[in-house]
Amino acid sequence: MRVEIWSDIACPWCYIGKARFEKGLAGFAHRDGVEVVHRSFELDPGRAKGDTVQVTDMLAAKYGRGPDEVRAMEEHVATQARSEGLGYRSRGRDHGSTFDIHRLLHLAKARGRQNELLDLAYRANFAEERSVYDEETLVRLAVEAGLAETEVREVLADPDAYAGAVRDDEREASELGANGVPFFVLDRRLGISGGQPAEVFTQALEQAWGSRTVTMVGGGEVCDADGACAVPDTASDTASDTASGTASAQATAHS
Template sequence: MKIEIWSDVACPWCYIGKRRFEAALAEFPHRDAVEVKWRSYQLDPTLPEHYDGTELEYLSTRKGMAPAQVSQMFDHVTEQAKGEGLDYRFDQVVVANSFTAHRLIHLAAQHGQQDAAKERLLSDHFEHGKDIGSAEYLTALGHDLGLNAEEVAELFTTDKYADDVRFDFEEARALGISGVPFFVIDRKFGLSGAQPAETFTAALNQAWQETNPLVLVNTADGEACGPDGCPV
């Protein structure tokens, strides 16, 4: 069973959704047969490489939200994140374009480190105030993940993996995805948003049953007990 997850490393609900999905997957009896693939998505592709302002200022000025409304949203999301063991610090968030970070995730995927890269980027962005658009930061992250230094350096001298990121964007549009996180199971089931773990569990079970239906063989030949008792 293949699960594709469209998300942006600059999306606070995407990290919460990741945790809730992971909780469900950890309890799923067929988890070893599940392939998880992270897909790229950008909430604001027009964002400059670096934005000179806070997250509150960014949402207030570029998104047209009232500062009080933004602060209230921060409090709500922070509380939801805390319930998943995450420590969001919106006052320290560095607003930056996430395109190169997504390219790094694609590079990491080539070396079996996709989930580790996604996890670090989300945590560093929302919990540790790291600049996810900084070449220095992304280079250091690549080193921490054990990626080849020359391959990481190519992210800043070439457009390698840019087409892969854009392909994910196009796939999202084709599937009608307009917000993240968005979870797609075997291209048959779609779940939008940071759903409760119970919802993910139900979706995993339903998808598994439809993909691996129970086949009954020679049902008329064997003796069995039923509502009216057992045969003599």
């Protein structure tokens, strides 16, 4: 069975959702028969290379919030990440174009090192003092993941290298109806939107393994196609996070 995951390195719910999915996969009896493929989705496709801003400034502009509110938003996400054993810096992170990162992830896929590079990029972006929007940092991460430095630099120097693969992934996401990430497609039978709890992923894997029906499971936190990441405004919203993880299944199509 193949699981395809559309995500963006700039999306905190993708970072958290990947960890939750992997926990759910670990609880699946047929996990050794599952192939996981990561696919590209840019949350800010119009942003030029080199145009970086502080995440807090981007969130303030997008949501029209003050500094205290933005810090509270980031602390909420940080709490969710830490509950999954993930590091998360709620201040001092950059936001920029992820197109080059996606191109390198396709190179890494071709070399069998995609998951390694994705994990390193997520950790650098969300937990460490390293900006994934700096080209030299990106080169070092790719080399850490096991890619050849010469090949990495050749790809980064050629804007057309793997560009078509990135655009194909994004076009396919649109055709499948994905308007936010993370977006999981299990064997082209089941779609899951958002960073669901691990047990939801385990149940979905079991359903996809034996089902011929395409079903959409919604309700998890996502970053949408406009780059907005769902964050509750109030304590009552925060309390509802657990309830939102209990997703309702809606039949959308048949294979």
